[in-house]
Amino acid sequence: MNDCVFRLSEVSFSYKGVAALSGVTLDLPRGRRIALLGANGSGKSTLLRLLDGLHFPEAGRIEALGAPLSAAALADEATAIAFRRRVGFVFQNPDVQLFCPSVFDELAFGPLQLHWPRERIRGAVTRMLDAFGLTALANRPPHRLSGGEKKRVALASVLILDPEVLLLDEPTAALDPQATDDIVTRLETGFGAQAADRTLIFSTHDLDVVARIADHVVVLEAGRVVAEGPTASVLADTALLRRTRLLPAQAIPAVG
Numbered sequence: 504m505n506d507c508v509f510r511l512s513e514v515s516f517s518y519k520g521v522a523a524l525s526g527v528t529l530d531l532p533r534g535r536r537i538a539l540l541g542a543n544g545s546g547k548s549t550l551l552r553l554l555d556g557l558h559f560p561e562a563g564r565i566e567a568l569g570a571p572l573s574a575a576a577l578a579d580e581a582t583a584i585a586f587r588r589r590v591g592f593v594f595q596n597p598d599v600q601l602f603c604p605s606v607f608d609e610l611a612f613g614p615l616q617l618h619w620p621r622e623r624i625r626g627a628v629t630r631m632l633d634a635f636g637l638t639a640l641a642n643r644p645p646h647r648l649s650g651g652e653k654k655r656v657a658l659a660s661v662l663i664l665d666p667e668v669l670l671l672d673e674p675t676a677a678l679d680p681q682a683t684d685d686i687v688t689r690l691e692t693g694f695g696a697q698a699a700d701r702t703l704i705f706s707t708h709d710l711d712v713v714a715r716i717a718d719h720v721v722v723l724e725a726g727r728v729v730a731e732g733p734t735a736s737v738l739a740d741t742a743l744l745r746r747t748r749l750l751p752a753q754a755i756p757a758v759g
């Protein structure tokens with residue numbers, strides 16, 4: 504495949520002897536909305552962390568945006584800054600990435616690091632606050648918000664930099680149905696509408712979220728890729744979904 508944001512070749516990774524990914528070979532094409540689907544512990548978060556250069560493969564290779572993604576490559580400060588500008592990551596737990604005294608400052612933090620002019624920062628933050636329904640919360644400390652509000656702040660603080668690739672680790676985990684719908688709607692309408700070459704890669708085990716957002720699905724099981732393809736065909740494979748614990752093994756009998 505020629506135009507891939509990431510190319511993985513026989514990638515393996517373990518945490519002090521606990522295997523998390525084994526022999527993953529995968530091309531992730533540009534401009535797609537890709538779901539990493541798998542049961543708890545299947546390796547989704549680990550794969551996202553490798554794509555973001557937070558961990559590096561023990562074996563195998565990763566190419567990101569046409570260049571090797573390795574500890575040696577990111578040790579070069581200019582390469583690391585360029586990579587972080589192009590690839591945005593939102594953690595599963597927003598508390599690990601929210602640390603500013605106010606929501607406004609949280610959104611302004613990235614642009615300040617990139618030395619945007621003050622007026623540009625003010626305008627961009629104001630627009631993002633409005634787009635994410637956060638204007639009334641602008642002066643609140645992020646750590647005192649609800650889980651759904653924190654997720655919106657974390658997402659807005661990454662999207663303000665308009666990354667080419669957005670990596671989201673379980674964007675709807677621990678959210679109630681309304682907050683889930685809110686985030687999914689923003690991802691359906693906000694991110695993809697910006698430009699056709701933007702790529703979204705997100706992890707989840709929620710099949711409804713996959714159906715609404717993704718156009719391509721990669722299924723992980725015990726650290727291996729066991730299926731990959733267009734969303735409709737993967738979601739139609741109920742035997743696969745049952746085997747990988749994404750659907751209950753047996754239908755639960757109706758009550759009454």
Ligand SMILES: Nc1ncnc2c1ncn2[C@@H]1O[C@H](COP(=O)(O)OP(=O)(O)OP(=O)(O)O)[C@@H](O)[C@H]1O
Pocket residue numbers: 518519521522523541542543544545546547548549550706708
């Ligand atoms: N910090 C860690 N130390 C040791 N083992 C870990 C660590 N993080 C993950 N693992 C192990 O690596 C494997 C893959 O975990 P990972 O978090 O990538 O899965 P996941 O698909 O994201 O799971 P979940 O859906 O529960 O978030 C699991 O066996 C897990 O126990």
